[in-house]
Structures are given as C-alpha cells and as structure tokens.
Amino acid sequence: MLMTHLGIEPEFSVQARTLQDLLVVIDGSHRGFMDSICDESGKVRPYVNIFLNGENVSHKPQALSTRLSEGDEVYILASVAGGDSSA
Amino acid sequence: MMLLVGTMKGGFILDGDSSRTRWKLRGPFFDGFETYDMVGDNSEGETQLYGAVNTWTWGPVIYKSSDSGKSWRRAESSPRFPKKKGGLTVKRIWNIQPDGKGKLYAGVEPAALFVSEDESKTWKGFDGLNYHSTRSKWQPGNGGLCLHTILIHPRNRKKIRVGISAVGVLGSDDGGRNWRFMNKRIRADFLPNKFPEYGQCVHKIDYNPSNPDVLYLQNHGGVYRSDDFGERWSEIGKKLPSDFGFPVGVHRKKPDTVYIVPLAGIGRFPVKGKFQVWVSRDGGKSWEGSSKGLPQTAFFGVLRDGMAVDDEDPGGVYVGTTTGQVFFSRDEGESWEKIADNLPRVTSVSFIS
Numbered sequence: 098m099l100m101t102h103l104g105i106e107p108e109f110s111v112q113a114r115t116l117q118d119l120l121v122v123i124d125g126s127h128r129g130f131m132d133s134i135c136d137e138s139g140k141v142r143p144y145v146n147i148f149l150n151g152e153n154v155s156h157k158p159q160a161l162s163t164r165l166s167e168g169d170e171v172y173i174l175a176s177v178a179g180g181d182s183s184a
Numbered sequence: 185m186m187l188l189v190g191t192m193k194g195g196f197i198l199d200g201d202s203s204r205t206r207w208k209l210r211g212p213f214f215d216g217f218e219t220y221d222m223v224g225d226n227s228e229g230e231t232q233l234y235g236a237v238n239t240w241t242w243g244p245v246i247y248k249s250s251d252s253g254k255s256w257r258r259a260e261s262s263p264r265f266p267k268k269k270g271g272l273t274v275k276r277i278w279n280i281q282p283d284g285k286g287k288l289y290a291g292v293e294p295a296a297l298f299v300s301e302d303e304s305k306t307w308k309g310f311d312g313l314n315y316h317s318t319r320s321k322w323q324p325g326n327g328g329l330c331l332h333t334i335l336i337h338p339r340n341r342k343k344i345r346v347g348i349s350a351v352g353v354l355g356s357d358d359g360g361r362n363w364r365f366m367n368k369r370i371r372a373d374f375l376p377n378k379f380p381e382y383g384q385c386v387h388k389i390d391y392n393p394s395n396p397d398v399l400y401l402q403n404h405g406g407v408y409r410s411d412d413f414g415e416r417w418s419e420i421g422k423k424l425p426s427d428f429g430f431p432v433g434v435h436r437k438k439p440d441t442v443y444i445v446p447l448a449g450i451g452r453f454p455v456k457g458k459f460q461v462w463v464s465r466d467g468g469k470s471w472e473g474s475s476k477g478l479p480q481t482a483f484f485g486v487l488r489d490g491m492a493v494d495d496e497d498p499g500g501v502y503v504g505t506t507t508g509q510v511f512f513s514r515d516e517g518e519s520w521e522k523i524a525d526n527l528p529r530v531t532s533v534s535f536i537s
Contacts, residue, residue, distance in 0.1 A: 099242070102215075102239070102241075103258070128261075129245075129261070132261070132262070132264065133243060133245075134242075136243060136273040137264050137267050137273045137274070138267070138271070139267070142241065142242065144241045175242075176241075
C-alpha cells in the first residue's frame with residue numbers, strides 16, 4: 098500500500114543511526130514520506146506499523162529514537178483495518 | 185463536461201456529452217480511500233482537478249490531475265498545522281476551493297483554513313482564524329469540528345467567508361489576517377441562548393458568483409439569506425416542510441433560484457420518506473417541491489457537499505445521495521433523472537465544464 102501511495106521501492110538499504118534518521122533519509126528521496134508516516138506532532142500515525150527485526154515498535158514511547166545497528170531490518174506497513182462502519 | 189463525485193470509497197468522474205444526455209462513469213480513484221471533495225479549476229486555461237483524500241493510513245492528502253482525471257498524483261504537500269505551534273493535527277480535508285486566480289484554499293478538520301499559491305506544492309495556514317482567541321470554546325458538530333465552506337468574493341478577493349460546524353460563519357475583509365463572527369440572526373436551536381455570537385451549526389453556504397453579496401445558507405435548523413455578504417441574515421425557510429438539511433445550491437445564471445433538500449428527524453431522511461428537492465425562484469420568498477423523477481420511497485440522506493449546479497443553459501442541478509445515487513435535473517429543477525447508481529456513499533458532487 099505504501100509503495101502505491103508514494104511510488105516507493107519495496108526494499109532498499111539505508112544508512113541511519115535511529116528510526117527518525119531513517120525516515121528523514123527516505124523523505125529526502127521520496128517527498129511526503131515522513132508526512133505519511135507521522136502526523137504534525139511527530140507521532141507515528143495510528144494505522145502505520147514499524148517493525149524492527151520483527152518487533153512492532155511504532156507506538157512505543159520515543160519509538161523514533163530507537164537506535165539502529167548495521168544489518169537491522171525495518172518493515173513499514175499499514176495495519177490491517179477492516180469493517181469500516183461507513184462502508 | 186465532468187461531474188466529479190467524491191465518495192466514502194474513492195473518487196469517480198461522470199463524463200457527460202455536450203447535451204448532458206449520456207453520462208459515462210470512471211473510477212474509483214485514490215485506491216478507494218474516503219474522498220470528501222473533488223473540484224476542477226480551469227481558470228488558468230488548463231483544467232486542473234483536485235481531490236481531498238482522507239486516507240486512514242497515511243493521513244489526509246491532496247491529489248491532482250492535469251489530464252482530466254486519466255491519471256492522478258499525490259500533491260507535493262497537503263495542508264498541515266505548523267509543528268512549532270503544537271497540539272493540532274489535520275484529521276480530514278473537507279473542502280477545496282480554487283479562487284479562480286491561482287490560489288487554492290482548503291478547509292480541514294479540526295477547523296482551519298489553508299491556502300496554496302503553487303498548485304498544492306506548499307501550503308500556508310491562516311493563523312488569525314486557525315488560532316482564533318475563541319478556539320478553545322469551539323464545539324464540533326456530529327461530523328466533527330470541520331471547516332466545510334469557503335467563499336471568496338470575486339470582486340474583492342480580500343473578503344473571505346467560511347462556514348464551520350458548529351461555530352458558524354466567520355469572515356475576513358483583509359485577505360485572512362483578521363477574522364470576526366458573522367452569525368447575526370442565525371439560530372442555534374440546541375443552545376440556551378438561541379442567538380449567540382458563535383456556536384451555530386452552519387451546514388453549507390452558496391452564492392451566485394455574478395451576484396456574490398447575496399448568500400444562501402442551510403443551517404442546522406433554518407434556511408437563511410444575506411444581502412451583504414454575511415453581515416446580517418434573514419430567515420427564508422419557514423414555508424418549507426423541514427428547515428433542516430445539509431446542501432444548498434444557487435443557480436449560476438439566475439441568482440434568485442435556490443435549491444435545498446429538506447430532511448427530517450434524527451435519521452436525516454427525506455420528509456415522510458419522499459425525496460424532494462425544494463426550489464425557490466424568487467430568492468427565498470416562496471418554495472415549491474420538485475419530485476418528478478425522484479424516488480418517493482426514500483430513506484437516504486444528502487450530505488453538505490452532495491449538491492452541485494452547472495453553468496450550462498438551461499442550468500443543471502446534481503444531487504448525490506448517501507446510498508450511492510446521483511440525480512440530475514437538466515431543466516433547472518423541474519424534473520430529474522438518475523445518472524449513476526450503486527456508488528458508495530456520496531460525499532460530494534462538483535461540476536466542471
């Protein structure tokens with residue numbers, strides 16, 4: 098879904114010290130990326146999940162300050178959300 | 185000519201032939217995300233289309249198309265509150281409004297107004313409104329605290345009027361720096377003080393651009409007319425079967441011809457389950473119901489942006505319903521035909537020639 102929304106590649110490598118850095122680096126090459134992941138307050142949007150090495154860290158306190166190490170795998174995915182009452 | 189149709193599951197376009205006899209449906213656009221408004225702007229020669237798309241994942245965004253909707257691209261940026269002010273985050277984009285001179289305005293939830301002067305590459309907020317001294321006392325309507333109506337005076341573009349539920353009408357006469365309430369004589373049935381300075385639940389306002397001082401307003405209880413661009417209002421809906429409703433439309437060539445859809449009850453159904461558009465051809469002095477071609481067993485609603493008028497001759501009127509039909513009158517509201525069915529809940533209709 099994110100690939101369609103932003104025209105982004107499915108998988109690529111980035112050098113970054115923290116998750117925040119990672120979002121900033123990607124935003125530099127894909128305008129609107131940061132805005133799609135976080136709202137104006139800097140919080141990760143409610144239906145966005147960020148997995149670091151398989152663990153969902155997106156809504157932990159200070160999630161974006163999480164430090165990254167070489168070889169870490171980060172997945173950014175839309176959460177499953179069905180059953181909209183307006184449908 | 186195109187009728188742009190926003191729905192709860194994406195945007196659609198109805199392409200009409202020159203006689204408005206045949207309509208062909210395209211869409212859905214925007215991956216089926218909630219689309220609260222779609223508009224076209226051909227004032228600069230080339231037609232630019234915009235969509236206000238509220239994705240539940242990636243936030244509310246503006247989409248645009250410069251090839252009549254064949255392809256859409258996410259705009260470079262969308263309205264956002266400044267981070268340094270803190271606290272407010274854009275939840276939905278409700279209304280987008282080109283001013284015909286290169287500016288694009290956007291009204292959002294929570295209630296705020298933004299403008300772009302570069303086709304949605306960058307946006308600037310109107311701090312005088314968005315951080316108004318009374319803001320902490322503003323209350324939402326059932327649909328949210330939304331800025332849903334934007335009117336720019338075509339002969340003096342520094343005069344701006346907006347509608348906010350449930351705050352009322354606010355106006356600026358200096359291009360958006362300073363704002364004041366403009367709710368004189370508009371009722372607030374749901375408050376102890378029925379005529380407060382603000383707190384009215386204005387549902388929609390419209391005007392004829394050739395006669396812009398005359399505004400028509402559908403309120404949460406009451407239909408109103410202003411002859412001085414919102415300074416004072418007069419009630420004109422007492423002869424209607426219900427003075428509750430959401431949309432209001434003004435004929436583009438006959439400024440005294442006004443269309444509304446009376447709804448009744450908590451269910452917001454057509455009165456007695458019979459769908460009628462009510463028409464005044466004398467500026468609100470008298471009204472007549474129009475039902476020829478409309479379903480007379482009907483329990484749907486019509487939302488605040490669910491009505492559009494075109495600038496053809498004779499003038500056309502379009503109404504989209506919450507059960508996915510679009511009805512069209514090619515004879516200024518005398519009779520109706522269905523030009524689309526089985527769409528998702530229609531949130532907006534907008535005509536572009």
